[in-house]
Amino acid sequence: MQTQSIKTVEFERPQMEAGTSCTANAWARVPAAPTPAEKAELKERIRRLLKEKEAVLVAHYYVDADLQDLAEETGGCVSDSLEMARFGRDHPAKTLVVAGVKFMGETAKILSPDKTILMPDLDATCSLDLGCPADEFAAFCDAHPDRTVVVYANTSAAVKARADWMVTSSIGLEIVEHLHAQGKKILWAPDKHLGSYIQKKTGADMLLWQGSCLVHDEFKGIELELLKKEHPNAKVLVHPESPESVVAQADVVGSTSQLIAAAQKLDATEFIVATDNGILHKMRMAAPGKRFIDAPTAGNSATCKSCAHCPWMAMNGLQNLAEVLETGKNEIHVDPEIGRKAYVCIDRMLAFAAQRKANVRPSGDLAKEQKLFAGIGPA
Template sequence: DLAIETGGCVSDSLEMARFGRDHAATTLVVAGVRFMGESAKILSPEKRVLVPDMEANCSLDLGCPDEEFAKFRAQYPDHTVVVYANTSAAVKAQADWMVTSSIALPIARHLKAQGKKILWAPDKHLGGYIQKETRAEMVLWKGSCIVHDEFKAIELENLKKQYPNAKVLVHPESPADVVRLADVVGSTSAILKAARELDADTFIVATDNGMMHALRQQNPQKFFLEAPTAGSSATCKSCAHCPWMAMNDLQNLLEVLETGRNEIHIDETIRTKALVPIDRMLAFAKDYKAQQEKDQLDGTHHVLPRRVSITALLGSIILVSCYALLQNHWWGHPAGKPLTVASIQGNISQSIKFSADGLQLSYDTYIKSLENQSVDLVITPESAHPVALAQVMDQVGERIVHATKTNHTYYLLGAISEDSATEYANSAYVMNPDGQFYYRYDKHHLVPFGEYIPDLFEWFVKLLQMPFGEFQAGALVQNPVRVKSLWIAPNICYEDLFGEAIARSIRQNSQKGMQPHILANITNLGWFGYVMVLDQHLQIGRMRAFETQKPIIRTTNTGITAYIGANGQ
């Protein structure tokens, strides 16, 4: 979390090293184990590379000493040497190729196609998986990861019986009998991708349980179980936690930042040699990705029937031609003075949003942001404070009013309006720099079953004999809000899907002398997790901007917050 908040990088060793190489910073702090720091230094020799604890190591690295590896390599002079990223710079310097788990299979297939024999180190399980999948002729170093080596197939089978619908995600450093039980075998990034994209609610994950935080954070609506490393009689049902990675704590990190200690140094001769297999892999990965993209395009063409292909092609040509003709044709015109806007994306998980802790977190997140902004307008997402506005003002109203007055800022916030004991609406309020609310917009297009009960299903609600509440819909056309010299037309959640309704609102308000200059969409999207709908909603907003020739400010809780120009960009 700290790395993300400070503009850093959370990824595997190679991606961290590449990020550090391309970043302008002259000092890199690698919160990982020693080989990760070395990888960063190999790619960035001119930079100072620090690690929180020099004793933080890796069992794969420790289990493959460079001198012993040199003797092993000498026994197979006709083999191409391929080493895993989890090795020291001194071992990498002896290799022809370095690989990560995400690119290991394609490189092994490439070498096999060239008739090469492969000497692999250090992980025997990953090597065995590569050998099985590619049928390449390989000699394996007998190392293993102390974390993944502990997964037990028999216990995993028992857990699968308890959760028969769960998908099993396994890192290929795991033993072969565990890999055989997997629905997906892949690298850290592949596991994260599978968790996002697979149509399943429950997952069993066989890799370092340090990943569970990221999995749960990115997929709050899904349930993740750690694959067992021991039987029911053991004191630890899942001990899949790297003790060396756990040595990276905030205290060590603070000391490194204050003192500059624990700097990584690599002999230049070794560094230069170690760079060769890394560069070779990076060049291969770039070409491989480009070929994959080309193959996907070719494959899409071939599976379509000829008539459909021609129709789709003609339709695409027409659409692209229309866009090309219209994208530089402006029927809008600049108006008013520039407005500075801050859109605040809180990333409040849906799983805690309606709890007392979640409500307090929303107050702290959004109001602190409001207090720190010196802009004309601050916008928060839909239901940023998921309670009645009166409750918000009772608890934190003084802070909000003080911030708007101090910063001379307009404040648009998402909250619940309460017109009576039984009438509520999903609303957007605007406060002026004098600390007074002067505008309210109520959501018109409500979500069935989430915000209201459709008429045809009221019988079902009565049958349950349970109290169900629902929101009141706002008017289809509502006035925009004046912020300084500009009119802003809000809409909430998926209302920007209804282009005809937005066009009608713009047209009718223009006739009243209140033509909107800017559209503002506030939305939550926390219900969906990290799925394709987040990008789809952004694309919908782009189309609304292009067809109305009006810029759009999108402010989301967990989606994609963005400013979209009047040309849809």
């Protein structure tokens, strides 16, 4: 098998003290593609190792299709980050293998501190996480002590430990509405597009951290208009971490699970999808015979940083998954004190959901979930 290569990744880095942003550089490994024979051997090894190690695999919608299929075939799950963590917490397995990015592994460890949490690559990160360092975020919070701190799931354990609330796709709007009704002023982090969307929907007083998702920030409103003219009967499915010019053209704005449900339920044969194209695998399974088209990100040109696929999600592969199962390396550790503090904001959200009888895991019934999701993006 060929060796991995390294690619440079540019992302937006907020400079909150100066009130500006700059472009920063990170890196991502590019896994070598296995041959068909290697792929078959690796899948069989992974199935065997999961049984031997009494482990369960959970995968995000955005990772490689082979990993998504393996998770479901072996009794794991494919979902958003919180449901991955909740599934792992409730599963009897003592070892949880998280195919995703690092904050997802940390969330799993926070909810399951006594379990072993492994990841195919510990360097798989997230531009929202990178763009919101814990020390800078803590200083920002300290400068605004009158505000209730609400963070999106796409943050480090240390950032969550500084928060009053964590929110995810299924409950974010309701929590902000609840806080706004109490007269609370909110400090929101890290995604500026998602925060702005919630702010406009609720009218809440929200001070926004100026981070963005590398993938969603690249979708282009003007190019989307042109693509819609080429496909006049297509429905547009948009994740609200996208720019406002893209969200404004959507037929459905929502979470990963809601967008999958929309693809399945809506009376259309073509869909333009503005989220990470890793989700297309699950959409095609849910809605066979329908066509799914990537929303434009300026194409495969020098201005395209992600081309609709997270370079860090792409670091999860069959080879490194097999290696961590064999060796036990790449274990996630969270400082116990940070974990306890971070758990508080997660548990507060779960308690709120239970009180409101909100179903944090979606049922797939689009009409039933329309208000619940109300355009809030996935974790």
